[in-house]
Amino acid sequence: MSHPLFDVTGRTALVTGSSRGIGLALARGLVQAGCAVMLNGRDPERLAAAAGELAEAGPGPVHTVPFDVTDAGSVTAGVARAEELAGPIDILVNNAGAQLRAPLQDFSDGDWHRLLDTNLTSAFLVGREVARRMLPRGHGKIVNVCSLQSEVVRPGIAPYAATKGALKMLTKGMCADWGPHGIQVNGLGPGYIATELTAPLRADERFDAWVRGRTPAGRWGRTEDLVGALLFLVSPASDFVGGQVLYVDGGMTSVL
Numbered sequence: 001m002s003h004p005l006f007d008v009t010g011r012t013a014l015v016t017g018s019s020r021g022i023g024l025a026l027a028r029g030l031v032q033a034g035c036a037v038m039l040n041g042r043d044p045e046r047l048a049a050a051a052g053e054l055a056e057a058g059p060g061p062v063h064t065v066p067f068d069v070t071d072a073g074s075v076t077a078g079v080a081r082a083e084e085l086a087g088p089i090d091i092l093v094n095n096a097g098a099q100l101r102a103p104l105q106d107f108s109d110g111d112w113h114r115l116l117d118t119n120l121t122s123a124f125l126v127g128r129e130v131a132r133r134m135l136p137r138g139h140g141k142i143v144n145v146c147s148l149q150s151e152v153v154r155p156g157i158a159p160y161a162a163t164k165g166a167l168k169m170l171t172k173g174m175c176a177d178w179g180p181h182g183i184q185v186n187g188l189g190p191g192y193i194a195t196e197l198t199a200p201l202r203a204d205e206r207f208d209a210w211v212r213g214r215t216p217a218g219r220w221g222r223t224e225d226l227v228g229a230l231l232f233l234v235s236p237a238s239d240f241v242g243g244q245v246l247y248v249d250g251g252m253t254s255v256l
């Protein structure tokens with residue numbers, strides 16, 4: 001029997017950017033743990049396919065709520081729709097994100113704003129909308145998916161690191177504002193994880209060797225590697241943990 005401190009059965013969770021990759025794996029973990037899960041992304045067809053994949057994964061029901069996390073109007077409508085479908089949201093995972101790499105001097109205005117919108121403004125918009133609903137209820141768990149790059153930066157990735165570093169501080173600020181009202185906010189910080197987002201990096205032999213060599217665990221992370229940390233952060237086991245980022249990176253943040 002699993003420990004009651006980790007019991008999240010019957011909770012309702014919204015995971016942004018869960019049509020693939022890390023978000024889909026986190027959603028699968030929540031379904032397996034007995035949560036009702038709402039999948040999000042911009043492409044309804046891809047979301048429907050992801051929901052089909054999760055249908056047999058566990059006891060929890062799966063719904064889809066397509067909306068663009070960078071657009072305030074879509075976020076308001078999307079969160080309302082999510083609560084209509086599955087009831088009050090107990091758990092929000094702000095996972096949607098993008099990565100663009102280029103030396104700063106070559107980085108365009110458009111790409112800068114796209115990254116800020118997708119990685120930072122999204123967490124503010126969805127977090128604010130969900131928190132407005134959680135606050136009167138007096139409870140809720142929010143997890144912002146940060147990054148190894150919330151802590152360290154390498155050449156060619158400064159704008160991404162800036163968004164993820166800021167997301168770490170937004171996480172602490174959400175904890176400061178909403179913690180007193182029963183809403184617990186933390187971050188999850190993946191290291192290098194094999195997903196579509198990192199496919200070009202894994203295809204680059206030198207980069208691949210660098211990741212393996214610099215990660216104490218000696219390998220790329222798998223999306224499933226993140227699930228245990230998420231379940232800790234959304235369960236009663238972490239009730240006195242606030243404003244922290246839990247890095248799941250095979251040890252890389254410690255040695256870079």
Ligand code: NDP
Nearest residue numbers: 017019020021022041042043068069097147192193195197
């Ligand atoms: P993927 O590119 O594989 O998936 C991104 C997800 O976000 C997709 O479901 C995508 O769906 C969704 N998404 C993107 N933009 C929007 C938007 N505007 N509105 C709604 N949904 C959106 O990325 P990963 O799974 O690799 O990454 C997930 C998170 O983890 C990101 O925040 C990323 O920064 C972070 N991370 C990833 C690491 C890695 O090594 N992979 C390392 C550290 C952090 P769609 O395009 O259909 O809208």
